[in-house]
Amino acid sequence: DAKTTQPPSMDCAEGRAANLPCNHSTISGNEYVYWYRQIHSQGPQYIIHGLKNNETNEMASLIITEDRKSSTLILPHATLRDTAVYYCIVRVNFYNQGGKLIFGQGTELSVKP
Amino acid sequence: KAGVTQTPRYLIKTRGQQVTLSCSPISGHRSVSWYQQTPGQGLQFLFEYFSETQRNKGNFPGRFSGRQFSNSRSEMNVSTLELGDSALYLCASSSGHEQYFGPGTRLTVT
Numbered sequence: 187d188a189k190t191t192q193p194p195s196m197d198c199a200e201g202r203a204a205n206l207p208c209n210h211s212t213i214s215g216n217e218y219v220y221w222y223r224q225i226h227s228q229g230p231q232y233i234i235h236g237l238k239n240n241e242t243n244e245m246a247s248l249i250i251t252e253d254r255k256s257s258t259l260i261l262p263h264a265t266l267r268d269t270a271v272y273y274c275i276v277r278v279n280f281y282n283q284g285g286k287l288i289f290g291q292g293t294e295l296s297v298k299p
Numbered sequence: 300k301a302g303v304t305q306t307p308r309y310l311i312k313t314r315g316q317q318v319t320l321s322c323s324p325i326s327g328h329r330s331v332s333w334y335q336q337t338p339g340q341g342l343q344f345l346f347e348y349f350s351e352t353q354r355n356k357g358n359f360p361g362r363f364s365g366r367q368f369s370n371s372r373s374e375m376n377v378s379t380l381e382l383g384d385s386a387l388y389l390c391a392s393s394s395g396h397e398q399y400f401g402p403g404t405r406l407t408v409t
Contacts, residue, residue, distance in 0.1 A: 218396070229303075229389050229400030230342070273342075285332040285393045286355040289342035 190274045192266030198268075204261040206293050211255040216278050220287070221259045223270040230273065230289075233259065239299045242261060264297045271295070301325065303392050303401035311407045318376040320404045324371050324392030330354075331373040332398065333365060336387040348373055382407045 191209040197205040210219065221233040222228045234241055236257070241248045261268055262286040273292040277283060306321045312318050321371040324331050332355075333345040344357040348367035365375040370393070377384055385408045 200323075220396070222398075224342075226386075229391070229402055230398075232399070235396050266399065272365040280393060280395050284349060284354045285358075285398055286396060287331045287332070287334075287342050288344060289334075289340060291336045294355075 188260075190276055190290055192272075192274055192290065192293045194291065195296070197296050198261075198264045200266060200297055200299050201238040201263055204264040204268065204295060204297065206274075206295065207256065208259070208275070209256045210276045213254050213276050214278075219248065219254075219257045219274050220275040220280055220293060221243065221246070221248065222287075223268075224276065224292075225263045225267075225270040227271050232270075234268070236277075242281050264295075266299065267296060269297045303390060303399050303404075305388075305390055305401040305404050307404060308402065309405045309407075311409060312380050313340050313409055314382060316380050318380060318406060319374055319376045320388055320390075320406075322375075322390035322401060323363055323375045324373070324390075325394075326400055326404075328392035328394045328399075329371055329395040331367055331371065332391045333373070333375050334389045334391070335359075336389060336403070337385070339381075345375065345403070360398060377406075384408050 220235040222230040224230040236248045250257045271292040330349045330383045332347040347355040349409045351367045362378045367373045387403045391400045
């Protein structure tokens, strides 16, 4: 699986968009970008995933650069409840690799009032 | 749909003992993965079971083992506990791209 690099921490004002970057310069053509988050003392929560197109769901948007070497997770209107550690993971899809996720250190996002 | 459940939620054991943790996946999910989370090492993959067979394995000693039953429920066992096994043990079930995690079992080894 390709390695990812994320900033260790970020701050965001409540109500503003939170933009969390992830570098994955060695990503292969068949590898997806997944985002999970972990709120303190809870199990990680799936947010979104994508292959090459930008994706949006009710929680967030995922923007993947054209060369696929980096991506940005966007929380459009961050709330205090979005304070968590955010993990960017690159891997082939479930049907080829199963449920193995390799977590890095993630980005600790603090949303402040 | 009920989420992933793990029992027990908290456990205190003594060095040298063994422990069994249980995970009930979301109905219909055949894949169950286990992870260990510690402050020093972060979230680390232990193993994954799919249709009662171990499909993936992480880099943990043989003291860590697991199994999956025909109803997809899974158990993991740690034998000869060491102080360093104190951690949050998480299981996750999946049927596709998304993995759904349980609340975890907090194991303390004294």
